[in-house]
Amino acid sequence: MKILLVEDEAKTVAYLQRGLSEQGYMVDVAGNGIDGLHLAMTGEYDAIVLDIMLPGLDGLSMLKSLREHKHTPVIMLTARGEVDDRIHGLQSGADDYLVKPFSFLELLARLQALVRRGRTQETTQLHVADLTIDLLARRVTRGSRRLDLTAKEFALLLTLARHQGQVLSKTVIAEMVWDVNFDSNTNVVEVAIKRLRAKLEEGEEEKLLHTIRGMGYVLESRLGKG
Amino acid sequence: MALPSTHSIARRLALMFSVAAACVFGLAGLALYKMQRAELHRHLQQELDTRYQYVHSLLVRYIGSTEKWPNLVSRLNDLAPPGGKVRYVIEGPDPRFRYGVPFAEGAVVRDDEGVLRIVEPNHSYFAQIGDAEAFGERPTVKLSVAVDPVDFDTSTAKLGITLLASLGLGVVVVGALGWWIARRNLAPVDDLSNAARYLRPQNLAERLPATNLPCELVGLVLSFNGALDRVEQAYQQLYSFSADVAHELRTPLGNLIGQTQVMLSRERPVVELEDTLHSNLEELERLRIIVNDMLFLAQADRGVRAAHAMRVSLAEQIRRSAEFLDVLFEEAGVELSIEGDAAAAIDPSLFARAVTNLLHNAIQYGLPGSVIHVVIKSLDEGVEISISNKGEPIPSGHIDRLFDRFYRIDPARTDSGANHGLGLAIVKAIAVMHGGHVFARSKDGVNIIGFTIASEARI
Numbered sequence: 001m002k003i004l005l006v007e008d009e010a011k012t013v014a015y016l017q018r019g020l021s022e023q024g025y026m027v028d029v030a031g032n033g034i035d036g037l038h039l040a041m042t043g044e045y046d047a048i049v050l051d052i053m054l055p056g057l058d059g060l061s062m063l064k065s066l067r068e069h070k071h072t073p074v075i076m077l078t079a080r081g082e083v084d085d086r087i088h089g090l091q092s093g094a095d096d097y098l099v100k101p102f103s104f105l106e107l108l109a110r111l112q113a114l115v116r117r118g119r120t121q122e123t124t125q126l127h128v129a130d131l132t133i134d135l136l137a138r139r140v141t142r143g144s145r146r147l148d149l150t151a152k153e154f155a156l157l158l159t160l161a162r163h164q165g166q167v168l169s170k171t172v173i174a175e176m177v178w179d180v181n182f183d184s185n186t187n188v189v190e191v192a193i194k195r196l197r198a199k200l201e202e203g204e205e206e207k208l209l210h211t212i213r214g215m216g217y218v219l220e221s222r223l224g225k226g
Numbered sequence: 227m228a229l230p231s232t233h234s235i236a237r238r239l240a241l242m243f244s245v246a247a248a249c250v251f252g253l254a255g256l257a258l259y260k261m262q263r264a265e266l267h268r269h270l271q272q273e274l275d276t277r278y279q280y281v282h283s284l285l286v287r288y289i290g291s292t293e294k295w296p297n298l299v300s301r302l303n304d305l306a307p308p309g310g311k312v313r314y315v316i317e318g319p320d321p322r323f324r325y326g327v328p329f330a331e332g333a334v335v336r337d338d339e340g341v342l343r344i345v346e347p348n349h350s351y352f353a354q355i356g357d358a359e360a361f362g363e364r365p366t367v368k369l370s371v372a373v374d375p376v377d378f379d380t381s382t383a384k385l386g387i388t389l390l391a392s393l394g395l396g397v398v399v400v401g402a403l404g405w406w407i408a409r410r411n412l413a414p415v416d417d418l419s420n421a422a423r424y425l426r427p428q429n430l431a432e433r434l435p436a437t438n439l440p441c442e443l444v445g446l447v448l449s450f451n452g453a454l455d456r457v458e459q460a461y462q463q464l465y466s467f468s469a470d471v472a473h474e475l476r477t478p479l480g481n482l483i484g485q486t487q488v489m490l491s492r493e494r495p496v497v498e499l500e501d502t503l504h505s506n507l508e509e510l511e512r513l514r515i516i517v518n519d520m521l522f523l524a525q526a527d528r529g530v531r532a533a534h535a536m537r538v539s540l541a542e543q544i545r546r547s548a549e550f551l552d553v554l555f556e557e558a559g560v561e562l563s564i565e566g567d568a569a570a571a572i573d574p575s576l577f578a579r580a581v582t583n584l585l586h587n588a589i590q591y592g593l594p595g596s597v598i599h600v601v602i603k604s605l606d607e608g609v610e611i612s613i614s615n616k617g618e619p620i621p622s623g624h625i626d627r628l629f630d631r632f633y634r635i636d637p638a639r640t641d642s643g644a645n646h647g648l649g650l651a652i653v654k655a656i657a658v659m660h661g662g663h664v665f666a667r668s669k670d671g672v673n674i675i676g677f678t679i680a681s682e683a684r685i
Contacts, residue, residue: 178549
């Protein structure tokens, strides 16, 4: 998958390029709005990550010009964080926005959501090790053991399973599961994860739901990974 | 900032007084001059008339022969010594009955005022001219009496000059007096400006004196002092906010720097380095949230209002926020009851944030096993949402400061990660963004904290 990153801050570019590449994205970088617009018009990208404050041509103007010809999904990065800016951004054709300082995990989750939009071939069953999630019957089993989950616990597990192997931050989880799009400063996600984990991992069963300190949570099988 | 003063009120008033004085004095002077001139003129005419009538009656009654003529001549010589300002001229066909030097041809003119004048190269006269009918052997003669109006002219000129001089003097005196009066009455303004000059950020409590002022200035001073109140408040808020921010960020920054330096000061296994990175990340995440929340508060401070307002059921919105906090309610063994409902135009995301903060606050500080009551009440000017929980009473000194940034009743609790001290400040900001306000009460072991939202029209 190909991403165009339009950003002028060198350090930001460096870590985003590295992080996204490691996640399997091909990343092209433009350091100003004019180059960005040129690349966006001539290349084929799955998504564009666009900073608002840019030398040459600012992000909003670039987006406006781009939208006259193309509908590549765009995530805006804004340092201003103004309520009006957000609407402005969305009205000007951005598909999503992130306020700086943002977390890389959140950007990753939003990029995936954008790129996945439009190609929704949802499977009916998800598997992680011996965990099976049946989306139609809304039934979860671990080996032969059936898990008794509440609706929210099911939604939480489903979200983690859909992104298995990928670390999801608390903010991302709160947004995906509860549709809460602000940093709530509560420990809701921690408590919910703790409860889910208690039901998911009984006795000697393999640990599947891992906590990554400072980052968030990931659902994956780590057996055989050393 | 200090523009050079383009005009002074005192100077302007003095000038205006002068102009007014010039108008009044000028008109009065002009009238006086005209009247006086007309009066002098009348006197002159009268004199002329008397002289003419006298000679005329002599002529027509007694002077009918050459014997009598010398009598007239001597009389006339007495009346008008040569070189004087009065001249008599008698002309006729008979050379025996003539007197004086006749006026030049065409010297007699009638001026604009209807006065007969005789204009000669060196002299100008007011004149009366008429015929004296024949008497005895004397034929009809033409009698001219001329008076040199030099007195008249000089006195009118003197009058004019006197009037002009007093006009000028009057204008100057009135101007000076006006300036003095204006200065005197504007002195309080000078005092105020002197007082204002000494207003400094270092003594923000300083105000302009509002005593002993003319009523015209009291309003100005009160408004100015009101503005100073607001500036002081904003300044204090900003000052303490910056101090708080620095303080809040200092601890995590110090930890990050120190911890990283320690870890890098010698060779360490990857696991330990990873552990440090994770720990750093936790601190950084906290910093990110604080910075984002502060940016949010800064917007509210700048007067940004809630956008994309939607008219929705508030009870429904609160239920959704409660659903998010469901696990926390269960953990704390606290129940929720929602009373009443109202529809209001809100930004659902902001509203959810405020309610989440308040509910979370109530869960944290509520007694385990108690019920958190949410009451939605329609008011005239909007809607009030109050959230009450049983808990330790909030000391009255703290109640007013609950919504201050980084304010914690118990400063020892600063390190609890979930509580960075901005939660209620954010609630306040959101209330303000919706045209409302916040309130808090603590009574009989029940703490009530809530906010209002203005009806749509006022957002």
